[in-house]
Amino acid sequence: MSKELLRLENVSKSFGGIRALNNVNLIIKEGEKLAIIGPNGAGKTTLFNAISGVFDLDSGRIFYLGKDITKLPPFKRKYLGISRAFQIPRPFAGMTVLDNVVVGALFSRDIRDINEARDRAEEILSLVGLHSKKDELAVNLTSPEKKLLELARALAPRPKLLLLDEIVAGIPPAEVDKIMSLVVKISERENISVVALVEHVMRVLRYVERAIFLHEGRVMMDDTPDKVLNSEVVKDIYLGKVYE
Amino acid sequence: MVTAEYVLFVTIAGVMLGTFYGLATIGLSFTFGILRILNSGHGSFVMIGAYISYWCFALLGLSPLVSSLLAFVIGFFIGFALYHGLISRVLGGPELISLVLMFAFGIFLQEVAKFSWSASPRGFTWGLGSINIFGYEYPLTRLIGGVVSAVIVLVLYVFLFRTKSGNAIRSVVEDPEGAALCGVDVSRVYAFSLAIALGLTVASGALSTLFVSGGIEPYMGDPYTTRAFAIAVLGGLTSPFGSFLAGLLFGIIENVSYMLLSLAEVGNPFSMTRFLTFAMILLVLLIRPQGLLKR
Amino acid sequence: MIVLDIRAHRSLIILFLVSLTLLFVRVGIPETRQVLSILFFYIALSEVFNLFTGLTLYVCFGYVAFVALGMYGGGATIKYLLSISSPPPLALVLACAFAVAGILALILALAVGWISVRLKGAYFAIATIGLNEGLKNLIEGTGIWGGSSGLVIANDLIQAYNYDTFIFVTSELADYLIFTVYAVTILCIYLVIKSRLGYGLAALREDEEAANVMGVNVVRYKLIVFVISATLAGMLGAGKMIKDVAIYPPQAFAVSYTVEAIVISMLGGLGTVTGPVIGGLIYGILKYELTVSFPGLQLLALAPALMAMCVMFPYGIVGWLRRRFKGSKIESLLI
Numbered sequence: 001m002s003k004e005l006l007r008l009e010n011v012s013k014s015f016g017g018i019r020a021l022n023n024v025n026l027i028i029k030e031g032e033k034l035a036i037i038g039p040n041g042a043g044k045t046t047l048f049n050a051i052s053g054v055f056d057l058d059s060g061r062i063f064y065l066g067k068d069i070t071k072l073p074p075f076k077r078k079y080l081g082i083s084r085a086f087q088i089p090r091p092f093a094g095m096t097v098l099d100n101v102v103v104g105a106l107f108s109r110d111i112r113d114i115n116e117a118r119d120r121a122e123e124i125l126s127l128v129g130l131h132s133k134k135d136e137l138a139v140n141l142t143s144p145e146k147k148l149l150e151l152a153r154a155l156a157p158r159p160k161l162l163l164l165d166e167i168v169a170g171i172p173p174a175e176v177d178k179i180m181s182l183v184v185k186i187s188e189r190e191n192i193s194v195v196a197l198v199e200h201v202m203r204v205l206r207y208v209e210r211a212i213f214l215h216e217g218r219v220m221m222d223d224t225p226d227k228v229l230n231s232e233v234v235k236d237i238y239l240g241k242v243y244e
Numbered sequence: 245m246v247t248a249e250y251v252l253f254v255t256i257a258g259v260m261l262g263t264f265y266g267l268a269t270i271g272l273s274f275t276f277g278i279l280r281i282l283n284s285g286h287g288s289f290v291m292i293g294a295y296i297s298y299w300c301f302a303l304l305g306l307s308p309l310v311s312s313l314l315a316f317v318i319g320f321f322i323g324f325a326l327y328h329g330l331i332s333r334v335l336g337g338p339e340l341i342s343l344v345l346m347f348a349f350g351i352f353l354q355e356v357a358k359f360s361w362s363a364s365p366r367g368f369t370w371g372l373g374s375i376n377i378f379g380y381e382y383p384l385t386r387l388i389g390g391v392v393s394a395v396i397v398l399v400l401y402v403f404l405f406r407t408k409s410g411n412a413i414r415s416v417v418e419d420p421e422g423a424a425l426c427g428v429d430v431s432r433v434y435a436f437s438l439a440i441a442l443g444l445t446v447a448s449g450a451l452s453t454l455f456v457s458g459g460i461e462p463y464m465g466d467p468y469t470t471r472a473f474a475i476a477v478l479g480g481l482t483s484p485f486g487s488f489l490a491g492l493l494f495g496i497i498e499n500v501s502y503m504l505l506s507l508a509e510v511g512n513p514f515s516m517t518r519f520l521t522f523a524m525i526l527l528v529l530l531i532r533p534q535g536l537l538k539r
Numbered sequence: 540m541i542v543l544d545i546r547a548h549r550s551l552i553i554l555f556l557v558s559l560t561l562l563f564v565r566v567g568i569p570e571t572r573q574v575l576s577i578l579f580f581y582i583a584l585s586e587v588f589n590l591f592t593g594l595t596l597y598v599c600f601g602y603v604a605f606v607a608l609g610m611y612g613g614g615a616t617i618k619y620l621l622s623i624s625s626p627p628p629l630a631l632v633l634a635c636a637f638a639v640a641g642i643l644a645l646i647l648a649l650a651v652g653w654i655s656v657r658l659k660g661a662y663f664a665i666a667t668i669g670l671n672e673g674l675k676n677l678i679e680g681t682g683i684w685g686g687s688s689g690l691v692i693a694n695d696l697i698q699a700y701n702y703d704t705f706i707f708v709t710s711e712l713a714d715y716l717i718f719t720v721y722a723v724t725i726l727c728i729y730l731v732i733k734s735r736l737g738y739g740l741a742a743l744r745e746d747e748e749a750a751n752v753m754g755v756n757v758v759r760y761k762l763i764v765f766v767i768s769a770t771l772a773g774m775l776g777a778g779k780m781i782k783d784v785a786i787y788p789p790q791a792f793a794v795s796y797t798v799e800a801i802v803i804s805m806l807g808g809l810g811t812v813t814g815p816v817i818g819g820l821i822y823g824i825l826k827y828e829l830t831v832s833f834p835g836l837q838l839l840a841l842a843p844a845l846m847a848m849c850v851m852f853p854y855g856i857v858g859w860l861r862r863r864f865k866g867s868k869i870e871s872l873l874i
Contacts, residue, residue: 052752078754092745103742106735107754114735135866153753282661284600284668333850339660340809343598344801345849351798352842359839466794470672473665481661515680522673525666530654533662 003030004066005193006082006161011050011060012217020046022217024060028193030160033184035196035205035225038214039237044197047214048163051195052084053077064161079109083159087166087197089150091138097149098134101125101156108157117156124152127186144175151179155186162187164196173203180207205229246507249378254499256377260390262495264451266488267393268468269475270400271445277482278417278437279335281342285350286472287465289319289442292353293449294460295361301368301453308370308385309392312450319446323439331438332431350465357462367458389454396447397488400440404484413437417482467518474525480535490535497524550874551729554813555722562718566711574827576714576782582819583721583775584796585803586812590728591768593810594740595761597663600797601651601670605769607791608647608674609640609776611684614692614786616640621692621699629700629708633716637777644773645766647674652765657758675792689787696784713782720775727767728812729874736760744810795838802841805848808855812874817856 008026012019020043028034036044050057053074061070064080072080083104091100101121102114111117125131128148133141141149147167154162164183168176184207187194198204205211205225213221213228215237221228228234268290275283283289293315300311326349334341372384404410415423416433424430452468453460471494479490501520505513528535545552565575584602592598613636620632655666679687697705731737739760742750751757780786799822807818829837848855854862861870 054752074752075754075756078752084752090746090749092742092749094745095741099738099741103738103750103753103755106738112735114733114738157754276661280661282664284664330846330850337853338596340592340596340598341849341853343660343664344805345846347598347600347801348798348842348845348849351794351838352846355836355839355842359836466672470669473669477662477665511681512679515676518676519673519680522669522676525669526651526654529658529662529666533658 004028005030005032005064006051007063008050009061009063011062012058013046013050013055014058015046019217021050024214024217024219026212026219026222028161028195030193031188031191032210033187033194033196033208034210034212035198035208036212036214037198037202037205037228037234040199041216042214043217044199044214045165046217048084048165048195048197051077051082051161051163075107078107078157078159081109081157081160082163083154083157083161084163085150085154085165085167087169089146089167091141091146091149091153093137093139095138096135097130097138097141098122098125100138100149101152104153104156108159110158120158121152121156124156128152128155128182144171147171147179151183155190155192158190159192162192162194164194166197166199166201168201168204169199176201176203180204183207202229246503250380250503251500253378253380253382254503255496257382257386258496258499259492260386260495261455261499262492263390263393263397263488264448264455264491265471265475265495265498266491267396267444267451268448269472269479269487269491270397270484271441271443271448272472272476273479273481273484273487274441274444275438276476277484278413278441279331279434281331281335281346282481283350283441283445284343284347285353285469286445287467287469288350288353289322289445289465290449290452290468291357291460291462291465293319293446294452294464295357295366295449296446297450297453298366298368298460300450301370308450308453309388312392312447315450316443316447318443320439320443322446323442324435326442327435327438332434335434350469354462354465361462363461363463365459365461365464367456367460368453369457370454385454389451392454393448393451396444397485400444401485409436470518470521470525474521474528476535477525477528477533478535483535486535548729550872551725551812553872554725554816554874558718558722558725558816562715565714572710574823578819578823579714579717579721580775580779580782581799581803581823582815583717583724584772584800585807585815585819586721586724586728587768587771587775588800589804589809589811589815590724590731590771591764593804593814594728594731594737594744594764596744596809597656597660597761598801599667599765599768600664601667602769602772602800603792603794603796604670604674605644605647605772606776606779606796607786608643609773610780610783610786610791611678611690611776612643612773613637613640613777614690614780615684617692617780618690618695621695626699629704633708633712633781636781637716637774640773640777640780641770642773644776645770648766648769649762652762652769656761656765671792671794671797675788679788687788689785691785692780693784709782709784713778716781717775717778720771720778724768724771725812727771731764732812732874736763740764798838798841798845802845802848805845805853805855808857808859808861809853811855811857811861814855814857821856 004027006028008024011021011024013021038044053072061068069077098121101124102117105111105117105120111120125134128151130148150167168179183194196204211225211228212219213234220233221231272283272286275281296315297308297311300306330345334345370385374381374383404414412428413433415428416430420430475490475494476487479486498517502513502517505516565571588602616636616639617632620627620635651666651670655663678684684690739755742755743757747757803818803822804815806822807814826837857873861873864870
């Protein structure tokens with residue numbers, strides 16, 4: 001185990017005059033679960049966008065399973081196994097829940113056959129608890145259900161790396177636990193590395209083994225959640241802006 | 245014979261034509277920049293303007309300068325009516341719907357024109373004589389057309405940048421939600437903008453009769469549509485003043501290419517220039533779709 | 540091995556049988572020939588239009604250019620092949636005409652499509668609206684293929700084969716050929732909808748950006764359907780050329796085709812296979828009545844109808860029926 005999955009080498013990105021990512025170096029291993037924490041504007045979303053391939057980097061390189069993917073477009077990265085669940089779910093509104101997940105499953109390296117994709121979609125929907133709604137139009141789901149759908153879509157293609165874009169923002173603690181335990185359960189079952197973006201909901205850190213503190217585009221700390229949360233640096237910067 | 249004077253003459257003529265082309269295209273960029281709707285029936289509005297100019301001249305003896313004002317007003321009201329009647333209902337929907345809608349409206353205008361005034365081409369000459377530029381005769385009407393077009397664009401500039409309404413419009417382009425929060429009635433801005441855009445387009449149609457004295461028929465708008473697209477793409481589809489500058493450039497290019505094609509005797513220069521216009525669209529889309537002049 | 544699962548594909552088979560019935564009506568009842576003949580062409584064109592615009596929601600205004608290119612390409616091929624000392628058999632000549640028409644359209648679609656398919660809808664519309672004007676002016680400007688005078692192959696056909704053959708080819712065979720293009724088109728649409736490509740396109744229609752992130756190669760998928768539909772449009776042009784045996788730039792590039800194809804597709808239902816057939820039948824009958832009562836005024840009535848559809852009835856008849864009867868047998872039958 002513990003094979004290197006994702007490596008960021010000296011990654012930098014600026015927007016206008018603002019340095020969003022400043023020489024970020026990061027290694028994520030297979031099967032790891034970690035959280036990227038940091039205050040507003042720290043560069044967390046930019047980091048996710050860089051990994052997803054949404055824009056070109058100003059400098060630095062990104063390696064995935066040893067391969068240089070710096071120039072690869074987003075849809076190709078998905079094929080390699082990098083999947084992302086967005087904070088504000090963007091399901092295909094006019095399609096059914098099942099079809100939404102099928103799209104997620106169908107456009108991946110391992111699954112090309114529609115029937116296989118459907119089976120996988122049903123499997124995932126059962127795992128997240130949305131199977132009863134599989135024929136509903138995605139637009140008709142409730143807000144928490146849409147988050148589950150977003151998660152299902154991201155998990156369907158059997159990714160190796162799951163980027164969780166703070167999908168637990170704005171929901172009660174019980175729900176957070178529900179979703180996070182689900183994520184842990186599935187990721188352990190299928191050997192998925194999970195990177196959770198966390199700004200406010202520190203409860204998420206209970207479910208990860210590593211926390212990376214990002215501030216002004218720089219990696220300030222990279223350690224276990226306890227050590228990071230209790231460090232002077234983090235306490236200074238967060239200054240009580242933390243929610244349990 | 246191709247002398248330096250001739251080239252200069254062609255260039256100046258191109259500039260005059262270009263300011264007119266720029267005016268004829270501003271409406272397109274205005275509409276797209278603000279409402280995010282491409283007027284796929286653009287040329288038909290130019291055609292309406294040309295007919296207005298014709299009838300004003302034929303029935304009332306008014307010069308195209310005067311009739312262009314009337315044309316603007318008519319276009320303005322069409323814009324308002326179109327917005328409240330149809331456009332407001334499809335705004336925010338799939339692009340396809342608004343594209344087909346404007347296309348159909350353009351066709352509708354063509355057919356109404358054909359029904360009302362038949363398909364026979366009409367024309368008139370506002371004989372003002374010509375002036376001498378570098379030894380070549382240049383029709384005075386074209387000079388006036390170019391100058392008037394430039395003046396109208398200047399007025400638009402002043403309006404957009406120095407008046408309250410103009411600033412409201414610009415704020416909506418930048419940030420519709422923010423503008424709404426600041427108390428800007430976004431819907432009114434949209435209606436107003438479409439009205440101005442179509443008003444300018446129809447007015448440019450009236451001014452077109454200063455450049456071309458004949459050929460006013462229901463389907464005359466098609467080349468204008470292609471040309472406007474080419475210019476807008478060149479200058480940045482969302483930037484009205486970018487379009488104006490691109491129009492200038494295009495006027496020069498068109499004139500020069502017409503001159504070169506006539507000399508080279510490669511087929512019919514008229515048609516070939518129009519073909520090259522289309523080729524240019526593809527080229528710009530390939531290399532720099534956001535337009536040459538957009539920063 | 541393709542196993543024909545009749546039950547699974549029954550909707551397509553039913554549609555095909557209905558279409559064949561219409562063909563038989565046209566063959567069997569001579570009075571209907573005129574109307575049905577024109578109808579087949581329009582339905583075929585609408586299906587071709589639907590294959591791309593219906594499945595991607597990108598409007599291509601340039602089908603007239605592809606059809607015209609097919610007409611010219613097919614016509615020029617026929618003219619050329621019939622001019623050599625011992626003309627080849629008719630079947631080969633016609634096959635070549637179709638092949639050339641298709642290839643020319645394919646090349647044009649690749650060139651224009653590759654550039655414009657990666658841009659947003661408005662830019663794509665710009666490129667395709669300009670296509671008609673561009674091609675027309677190229678032909679008139681350079682004078683190729685007869686330029687402004689047009690291209691006529693009637694005499695070539697009569698001289699190469701006898702008069703009876705000429706009549707048969709232009710009155711009967713041409714319609715069967717057009718029907719064949721139609722059949723191929725609906726098969727294409729059906730296969731696409733049921734495939735992985737179809738899923739990708741459905742996602743693309745909903746939210747192109749999200750689809751891209753989810754792994755759909757949106758540019759490639761748009762290009763694929765664009766090129767296929769343009770090629771079919773070219774072949775349709777070849778069929779039309781064989782029927783009309785003449786082409787003149789003003790009529791060939793008339794905008795009315797585009798409008799009618801859009802009307803029929805929207806009336807019937809964009810993105811459906813049965814839509815253009817139903818839309819075409821209704822439109823055909825209406826047009827016939829209108830032509831009888833108010834000749835020359837079709838577009839004047841069509842344009843407002845199209846505008847009304849955009850605002851009030853964008854899903855079309857089949858689209859509306861599918862939504863109304865969602866989840867039922869009717870929905871699965873009306874593909």
